[in-house]
Amino acid sequence: MNIAIQRRDNLIRNRIFLNPFFWFALVWSFVLIIHTFHFSKAYPETSDKMRIFLFAIIGLSIVCAIFFQKLILKKLKRVNIAPKPYWALIIVPYLILAFECIYSKSVPLLSALTHQTTYLDFGVPIISGFMYSFCIFVSILCSIQFVYVDRHKWINFLALLLSYGRFVIVYSRGGLVLCVFITAIIFFSKKRLKLKHYLLMVILIILFSLGFNILGNIRMGYGPFDSSYLMEVAQFDKKYAGLSNFSWILTYVDTPLGNLLYNERYIHLVKDSNGLISQLIPSVISEIIFPKYDPDLYLAIPNLTVSSMFAGGFKYFGYMGMFIIFIETAAIIFIACALCKGNSFALFGSAALCSVLYATSFFDNMFYVSGNSFALIYLIILSLVLGRHKYDKLKYEIKNVFLIAGNV
Numbered sequence: 001m002n003i004a005i006q007r008r009d010n011l012i013r014n015r016i017f018l019n020p021f022f023w024f025a026l027v028w029s030f031v032l033i034i035h036t037f038h039f040s041k042a043y044p045e046t047s048d049k050m051r052i053f054l055f056a057i058i059g060l061s062i063v064c065a066i067f068f069q070k071l072i073l074k075k076l077k078r079v080n081i082a083p084k085p086y087w088a089l090i091i092v093p094y095l096i097l098a099f100e101c102i103y104s105k106s107v108p109l110l111s112a113l114t115h116q117t118t119y120l121d122f123g124v125p126i127i128s129g130f131m132y133s134f135c136i137f138v139s140i141l142c143s144i145q146f147v148y149v150d151r152h153k154w155i156n157f158l159a160l161l162l163s164y165g166r167f168v169i170v171y172s173r174g175g176l177v178l179c180v181f182i183t184a185i186i187f188f189s190k191k192r193l194k195l196k197h198y199l200l201m202v203i204l205i206i207l208f209s210l211g212f213n214i215l216g217n218i219r220m221g222y223g224p225f226d227s228s229y230l231m232e233v234a235q236f237d238k239k240y241a242g243l244s245n246f247s248w249i250l251t252y253v254d255t256p257l258g259n260l261l262y263n264e265r266y267i268h269l270v271k272d273s274n275g276l277i278s279q280l281i282p283s284v285i286s287e288i289i290f291p292k293y294d295p296d297l298y299l300a301i302p303n304l305t306v307s308s309m310f311a312g313g314f315k316y317f318g319y320m321g322m323f324i325i326f327i328e329t330a331a332i333i334f335i336a337c338a339l340c341k342g343n344s345f346a347l348f349g350s351a352a353l354c355s356v357l358y359a360t361s362f363f364d365n366m367f368y369v370s371g372n373s374f375a376l377i378y379l380i381i382l383s384l385v386l387g388r389h390k391y392d393k394l395k396y397e398i399k400n401v402f403l404i405a406g407n408v
Contacts, residue, residue, distance in 0.1 A: 010080060010148045015073045017189040018351040020333050021065035023359035025058045031362045032058075034253050039243075042235040042300040043258030044265045050257075053319055057326050064330055072337045072351070079348040081141075083149045085159035089138050093131055093166050100124050100131075100170075108171040129284060131166070132175060133374035139163040139179040140349040140375070143186045178372065181356045189352075209249040216248040233303055255301075256308035256362055262300040263307075263314065272316045279312030279321070280328055283368055295365065309365035329367050332376075333358070339380045346383035350376055 016022055032054055035046055046054075101107050103124050142163040146156040160183070167176040184204075191197055214224040222229055227244040230236070234251045236244075243250065263269065278290035286293070295312030299305060307314075309329070313321030333354045340346035353375060357366040367373045 010078045012189055013192045014189050017185050019065050019068055020354040020358040021061045021068055023355050025061040027359050027362050028058055031257055035257050039240055039250050039254055040234050044261045076347055079148050079344050081144050081345045083151050090162050093135050109169050132371035135166050136375040137378040143183040147186050147190055182352050185352050185355055209246050213245050213248040255304045256306045259297055259307040263297045267298050275316030276321050282373055306363050309361040336376045340383040343383040346379045350379045
């Protein structure tokens with residue numbers, strides 16, 4: 001019996017990794033700590049008002065994490081999914097990609113490698129945006145199959161790589177990073193964490209940061225370990241020169257909060273209810289209804305443009321706008337995951353996706369970007385239309401355990 005259960009090892013051992021509010025509290029606490037070191041001289045120190053606000057939403061996020069764990073994740077003990085890849089879902093995006101390449105007369109990856117900029121104009125209106133969110137959905141599906149299905153490991157691994165492949169070809173670094181992060185969260189949700197796993201996470205973070213730095217330097221035309229360009233542009237404090245090989249990641253973590261603080265100190269913001277509303281709906285809709293409004297803030301350093309998920313709310317309604325943005329995204333998470341509760345795969349996928357979107361909220365409003373948030377819609381539709389998957393039924397589960405045990 002034990003061997004049979006191990007073969008069907010779909011237990012979720014660390015549901016905390018699937019709690020978006022846990023990630024929000026963890027990441028924003030880290031961002032707040034990083035900014036206290038004042039790596040860049042361009043950004044003001046954290047004001048008392050901003051500090052109070054961040055402490056408040058971090059505390060509120062911890063409360064939300066407790067409720068999310070009890071109301072949403074408590075009964076999610078296993079994730080059940082078909083053992084083999086859904087090849088049609090993987091192949092169709094590549095067929096459409098071929099059409100997009102013919103339509104645009106370019107291949108984005110090749111354009112980037114040959115130092116052309118035409119890849120930015122790649123794609124077919126509406127279709128390309130749809131495919132971005134659809135491929136995130138497919139990547140979630142393939143990630144769960146690879147991690148939680150013990151059989152067909154190599155086939156599922158190939159399917160996972162193919163789910164990443166389209167993002168590589170269209171040179172969508174953001175989409176690729178997002179999907180890799182989702183896979184990582186799904187992987188660690190299955191593990192009973194020991195000291196070696198925590199060490200592995202630390203090593204992976206260090207290697208990712210170093211690799212991110214090397215790629216950034218090369219992209220700017222400098223040597224792999226020559227960060228002089230960024231150090232100058234970001235006004236990196238020379239007393240931290242010993243951290244130059246991690247300067248890119250430190251700058252990316254520090255910049256969003258730095259830009260918020262820069263606008264708080266130097267820019268007079270005017271309250272505009274239409275502007276705030278424009279930041280509460282997906283970008284693809286907002287750009288049509290409110291074409292004059294965007295979340296862009298004034299920048300301390302023109303090359304460093306990100307300003308966190310709170311940028312649009314702060315721009316049009318100050319601290320109240322930021323709080324409304326937080327409440328809206330929290331509501332989206334609870335509602336989306338509640339609608340997926342009827343299907344373990346859909347709930348697992350939506351929780352994993354929301355966790356990554358909230359973990360990266362320090363960088364940008366990932367829910368406002370339509371390509372990200374629309375992936376949730378596919379998961380909701382899957383749960384509502386298909387209902388409880390046959391693998392979710394306890395009777396089926398018990399029957400198969402005994403069948404496997406009988407064959408051992």
